[in-house]
Amino acid sequence: MITPVEVFYGRNHGAMPEIDPRAWRLRVGGMVEQTLELSLAELQQRFAPVEVTATLQCAGNRRAGLMAYRDIPGQHPWGAGATSTARWRGAPLTDVLAACGLDPHVTDIAFDAPDVASEADPPQPFGGSIPVDKAIAPEVLLAWEMNGEALPTAHGGPVRVVVPGYIGARSVKWIGRITAQDHPSDNFFQQGAYRLLPADADTARTRPGDGVALGPVALDSEILAPDDGDELPAGTTRVAGYAFAGDDRTVVRVDVTTDGGGTWVQAELDAQPTPWTWRFWHARVDVPPGRVEIMARAWDSTAAVQPEHAATVWNPKGYVNNSWPSVTVTAS
Ligand SMILES: Nc1nc2c(c(=O)[nH]1)N[C@H]1C(S)=C(S)[C@@H](COP(=O)(O)O)O[C@H]1N2
Numbered sequence: 001m002i003t004p005v006e007v008f009y010g011r012n013h014g015a016m017p018e019i020d021p022r023a024w025r026l027r028v029g030g031m032v033e034q035t036l037e038l039s040l041a042e043l044q045q046r047f048a049p050v051e052v053t054a055t056l057q058c059a060g061n062r063r064a065g066l067m068a069y070r071d072i073p074g075q076h077p078w079g080a081g082a083t084s085t086a087r088w089r090g091a092p093l094t095d096v097l098a099a100c101g102l103d104p105h106v107t108d109i110a111f112d113a114p115d116v117a118s119e120a121d122p123p124q125p126f127g128g129s130i131p132v133d134k135a136i137a138p139e140v141l142l143a144w145e146m147n148g149e150a151l152p153t154a155h156g157g158p159v160r161v162v163v164p165g166y167i168g169a170r171s172v173k174w175i176g177r178i179t180a181q182d183h184p185s186d187n188f189f190q191q192g193a194y195r196l197l198p199a200d201a202d203t204a205r206t207r208p209g210d211g212v213a214l215g216p217v218a219l220d221s222e223i224l225a226p227d228d229g230d231e232l233p234a235g236t237t238r239v240a241g242y243a244f245a246g247d248d249r250t251v252v253r254v255d256v257t258t259d260g261g262g263t264w265v266q267a268e269l270d271a272q273p274t275p276w277t278w279r280f281w282h283a284r285v286d287v288p289p290g291r292v293e294i295m296a297r298a299w300d301s302t303a304a305v306q307p308e309h310a311a312t313v314w315n316p317k318g319y320v321n322n323s324w325p326s327v328t329v330t331a332s
């Protein structure tokens with residue numbers, strides 16, 4: 001369930017900043033009754049910490065599966081590894097916002113960090129925003145601990161935002177400033193990147209704000225065993241993996257097929273401690289001799305199911321490849 005810190009995926013759009021925890025300050029302002037400036041000790045003493053186990057997933061997870069269908073120049077060819085789960089501990093963002101008193105016209109909470117991303121146009125520090133309704137939900141944290149240890153620099157230490165159920169990009173690391181406002185963040189990573197563009201968009205001509213800003217994660221799953229390319233005895237085989245529903249949905253069913261989707265075997269689901277984590281599943285399927293493609297599909301609590309082909313979800317920046325995962329094995 002929990003990914004050790006050493007193998008938790010990492011994604012940085014700029015150089016990692018080294019922040020002295022004693023010098024770190026969080027500034028909270030914008031459309032509030034009272035601005036706040038907090039040191040780490042003040043944040044930890046003034047606000048009762050809570051722990052949330054949550055899966056983070058980069059919106060570019062499984063981009064390689066889209067690139068196999070049509071190339072996506074200049075973007076990282078992630079496999080399914082850009083997904084990990086940790087126990088996060090910190091102050092609920094809602095408590096810090098309540099201490100400031102939000103103006104009733106606030107619609108979005110914006111986050112700004114100090115790390116400058118040269119890929120941004122123009123180059124600028126990393127940032128983004130989430131809708132205020134999500135920002136005041138109890139699971140959204142200003143976290144200073146990961147898996148029981150002080151939050152490592154690589155994962156945003158001394159303090160990062162953790163937005164369970166949302167794409168990784170909204171969990172802003174090295175958080176420095178929080179702004180309550182009546183519009184989404186103007187930051188490149190809100191207005192230019194992490195947006196779903198139509199398949200026929202001309203990326204040389206796209207403008208800030210084009211396409212759809214990504215927020216809640218889309219339903220996805222992965223097959224962890226057997227491995228792609230494995231050789232195994234024909235007959236009954238255990239297939240196992242995880243599914244991740246995203247947002248505040250839960251995984252309610254996972255099916256496995258060995259005949260291209262003609263017939264399906266329903267998988268057993270492990271417990272899902274909170275809506276914010278992946279859910280492990282396993283099934284026993286009959287594998288005939290020869291080369292066999294094993295595929296899976298997950299269903300969530302809104303009865304949504306994963307799309308079959310990467311081709312149907314291909315988009316110019318290569319986000320949200322949540323098509324059926326597949327491994328091909330040779331049985332004898
Ligand atoms: N300040 C800052 N926060 C950031 C990023 C970044 O580059 N700078 N990357 C984001 C992206 S795109 C993802 S997917 C997650 C990755 O978090 P991790 O490196 O702890 O896995 O952090 C997000 N927060």
Ligand SMILES: [Mo]
Binds near residue numbers: 057058059060168
């Ligand atoms: Mo990401």
